[in-house]
Amino acid sequence: MSDPAGDARALDVDGLDRLIAALSERGFAPHGPIVRDGSIVWGPLRGVADLPAGWTLEQDAGRCQLVRRGDGALFGWAVGPDSPKRLFLPPSLQLFTARRDDEGGFALDPPAPAPGPIALIGARPCEIAAIAVQDRVLLGSEHTDAHYRARRDEAFIVAAHCGEPGGTCFCVSADTGPSARSGFDLALTELHGDGEHTFVIEVATERGAAVLEAVPHRAATGDEIARAAAVVTGAASRMGRELETDGLRELLYGCREHPRWDEIAARCLGCANCTMVCPTCFCTSVSDLTDITGATAWRERSWDSCFTMDFSYIHGGSVRPSVGARYRHWITHKLASWHDQFDESGCVGCGRCITWCPVAIDITAEVVGLRSDGSPPPRTRTAGFRV
Ligand code: SF4
Ligand code: SF4
Incomplete structure (x- = not known):
């Protein structure tokens, strides 16, 4: 209607x-x-x-x-x-709680x-x-x-x-x-x-x-x-940023060895702020926890991030051990492979990941850098939050 x-x-x-x-x-x-x-x-x-x-x-x-x-x-x-x-x-959700009873069994509480x-x-x-x-x-x-x-x-x-x-x-x-x-x-x-x-x-x-x-x-x-x-x-007419999306998926799939990744890695702290504030990032992990007596245990689902080492840990190591590889994975998923998975972009242009990056890494500027031949980018201002 x-x-x-x-x-x-x-x-x-x-x-x-x-x-x-x-x-x-x-x-x-x-x-x-x-x-x-x-x-x-x-x-x-x-x-x-x-x-x-x-x-x-x-x-x-x-x-x-x-x-x-x-x-x-x-x-x-x-x-x-x-x-x-x-x-x-x-951000955090208790999926169930298990309590030990006096007979040595346990009872499960739903979320x-x-x-x-x-x-x-x-x-x-x-x-x-x-x-x-x-x-x-x-x-x-x-x-x-x-x-x-x-x-x-x-x-x-x-x-x-x-x-x-x-x-x-x-x-x-x-x-x-x-x-x-x-x-x-x-x-x-x-x-x-x-x-x-x-x-x-x-x-x-x-x-x-x-x-x-x-x-x-x-x-x-x-x-x-x-x-x-x-x-x-x-x-x-007053957008703060612009992102050229033409050919972006092909660009990201085709620049795996671009020197820009090392340049980003030198600045990126791997703090995961960008994924925490992003309204489309959906990754979570599940932990089993107990109290100090062991009488109560619970399973908790929490937001997680592809910027952490643990997130891609598979039988013996992380498959994305460097910060550059983790940033490359994140931006490639957002702007390229999301199209293959969900038939749309994973980025809605809200700008949060730019504002809340403590070292001012800017997804729109990184795309401009990746479109270039790899010569050094202009210096970006780094500023602490003044909230
Ligand atoms: S600009 Fe895109 S990638 Fe950045 S936080 Fe918003 S939706 Fe996520
Ligand atoms: S917020 Fe900035 S410094 Fe932190 S992981 Fe994201 S890009 Fe790297």
Whole structure:
């Protein structure tokens, strides 16, 4: 049920607050962007007052700073280090617990039940694209992830089309933004300034329409619809980064011995930050743990990373022992072999791996370097985080 432009609706700030309340009344747990720990992350949302009004994130390679915008925009920033991945694929999950009983046997406790359905308020187009990527990986075959499914199935998504791309964004190159095309129930575009604060709303699903019906709203005017379109057009023209994707798969498959890999290895710390913040990375490992008495044991699934030595350890050694080999594997999977596995790119252009790399390694710059003949790249600035 795609909403034709002429049928767009409009809400004010109170209306958005009522929308969050209406979702809560229907049993959803609203989650959205909140200011926490000097950044903007996903968290439980009680209402509009929890949204990051007047805040933005200034980002560049290896740098992110939370700063005031000087206005009251609620969605005047792009993405932070966190993404909805954490809500659907928890960083750590106890799969079962075994307890020794008095007779020498043991009892098994199942994992805690998944929380009730989540409503995402203000998911960015690149984040929605990343959810679709994870859906394909974790739900798209006969081998589905039951824990992911339990959190993902009923989720309600309110998209926020982007008006303020960050310094490391390249969703235009990835063809995932700055407006969301599918994968949401409702989508909003924020219009603010000169005393106005309005959200132009698109309705994409029947349940989106039903929730909106419970909230006071009106038809958007032609002028509002035109300005909402201009918001995303403007965002598209201000991308912080660009990635040339033509021939990229062939380039990566064909440059296994490129000197750039050694040059990257000299800078890369192998810290795995890039994979932890990436909204499409899905790798996990499973550990069996016990308490100090041995009376209780549990099996835990945690996010893991192809940047760790242990991740590719196979009977006696890691198959990717060098940092350069691990970076080569990561970028080749993201931008080349993901196409063969899942018929799409593994990168949605969110820029997180660039911002949160402590030594400012930039996936877009590395591709430029790999396209070159191997002569030394220009120096990249390295900067500590100033969050
Ligand atoms: S590889 Fe980097 S830019 Fe691409 S989706 Fe992952 S974090 Fe975002
Ligand atoms: S590319 Fe950056 S974030 Fe990723 S492992 Fe290397 S140093 Fe860490």
